[in-house]
Amino acid sequence: MGIATRIFSYLDRRYRLREPLEYQLNKRIPAHLNWTNCFGGVTFVCFFVQAFTGILLAFYYKPALPEAYTSVLYIMEEVPFGTFVRGLHAWTANAMILMATLHMLKVFFISAYRPPREFTWVSGVTLFFVTVFFGFSGYLLPMNQLSYWATTVGTEIAGAFPVVGTYIQLFLLGGGKISGETLTRFYALHVLVLPATIIILLAAHFSMIRRQGISEPL
Amino acid sequence: MAEPSPPTPAVEQHAEPRLSRRAFLTYLLGFAGALGLAGLLAPIVRYAYPVAKAQVSPKQKVGEKSALTPGGDALYFDYEEAPAALILLTDGTPKSFYLACTHFGCITKWQVPEHIFYCPCHGGAFGPDGTVQAGPPPKPLVELKVVVEGDTLYVEGTV
Numbered sequence: 001m002g003i004a005t006r007i008f009s010y011l012d013r014r015y016r017l018r019e020p021l022e023y024q025l026n027k028r029i030p031a032h033l034n035w036t037n038c039f040g041g042v043t044f045v046c047f048f049v050q051a052f053t054g055i056l057l058a059f060y061y062k063p064a065l066p067e068a069y070t071s072v073l074y075i076m077e078e079v080p081f082g083t084f085v086r087g088l089h090a091w092t093a094n095a096m097i098l099m100a101t102l103h104m105l106k107v108f109f110i111s112a113y114r115p116p117r118e119f120t121w122v123s124g125v126t127l128f129f130v131t132v133f134f135g136f137s138g139y140l141l142p143m144n145q146l147s148y149w150a151t152t153v154g155t156e157i158a159g160a161f162p163v164v165g166t167y168i169q170l171f172l173l174g175g176g177k178i179s180g181e182t183l184t185r186f187y188a189l190h191v192l193v194l195p196a197t198i199i200i201l202l203a204a205h206f207s208m209i210r211r212q213g214i215s216e217p218l
Numbered sequence: 219m220a221e222p223s224p225p226t227p228a229v230e231q232h233a234e235p236r237l238s239r240r241a242f243l244t245y246l247l248g249f250a251g252a253l254g255l256a257g258l259l260a261p262i263v264r265y266a267y268p269v270a271k272a273q274v275s276p277k278q279k280v281g282e283k284s285a286l287t288p289g290g291d292a293l294y295f296d297y298e299e300a301p302a303a304l305i306l307l308t309d310g311t312p313k314s315f316y317l318a319c320t321h322f323g324c325i326t327k328w329q330v331p332e333h334i335f336y337c338p339c340h341g342g343a344f345g346p347d348g349t350v351q352a353g354p355p356p357k358p359l360v361e362l363k364v365v366v367e368g369d370t371l372y373v374e375g376t377v
Contacts, residue, residue, distance in 0.1 A: 056262065056265060056266065059265075059266060078269055079265060079269055080261075080264045080265060080267075080269070081261040081262070081264055081265040082265065084261060084265075085261075085262075085265055
């Protein structure tokens, strides 16, 4: 008996894992599926890559005003494989948005959002917004010219919202204009608030899909 | 009557191999997988491993103390590829600073009559001890450690 089997049977005797695990792992997939059903899964893989490379970047990144830019420079110039890790994070961020968009289009055009899957769709659209907000908040963190002006444009768009716009802008910026306050806010959103939100939403999204199965074609 | 069994041909009598074909291929696959995983993990371990930075600041000779007048002209030089200067205070104490203004990095110049390091870009001024005297600079000048050996002046790292 192999070591893996022995560890498994040890845990199985205590927690009765075999039955729920077999139920999850031996799920039958409908025959009508093709590669366009993979967009959602690929988006999840992107999220996994982002979480991992993001943690690695946080080893060296410093969310403070003079250090933000210099620490990114340090990652790019001094840290071995720093360009690789940051490049992977930046490119996968783009891929994640792209894949989420394709996933959304697929679900939309095959009308998979219709009852009883309304809430899977609602959670999915919320996930898309969270992903976009991930991208928006991450864009400021290197604190270069591109970051500065992209955040200026983004927060001014938020500021154009009727009635509450000015306050949304004030809360996002943490003041009248982009400063160290904005940076720490965006960092907190990017590494604490949004990851927690996306994990909860993903759990809801996946358990609804598991419970209801993949939608049948029309 | 029991028929004598025909003698088995010697050719078919090879022993069961110690490692079956299936097990061998499984090990091979596992090895290939481990190799791939190691290839993926090695850069990550290398990335997370602290960067060994040479923290030694070279000791650089600047000049002779006797060649300078207390409160007079500064001695300009480059330390670690950045412009710096050394002055003697009126009591004769040597002081050395990087000349980059802490505001936007313009190069300041020692002004003998005013006794300040003056920045031409935005009018920043630093006293002989490096502290901000006027203008927009947020921080004092970066001071260099001066080592005196006899009459020779050296700088060695920042204070």
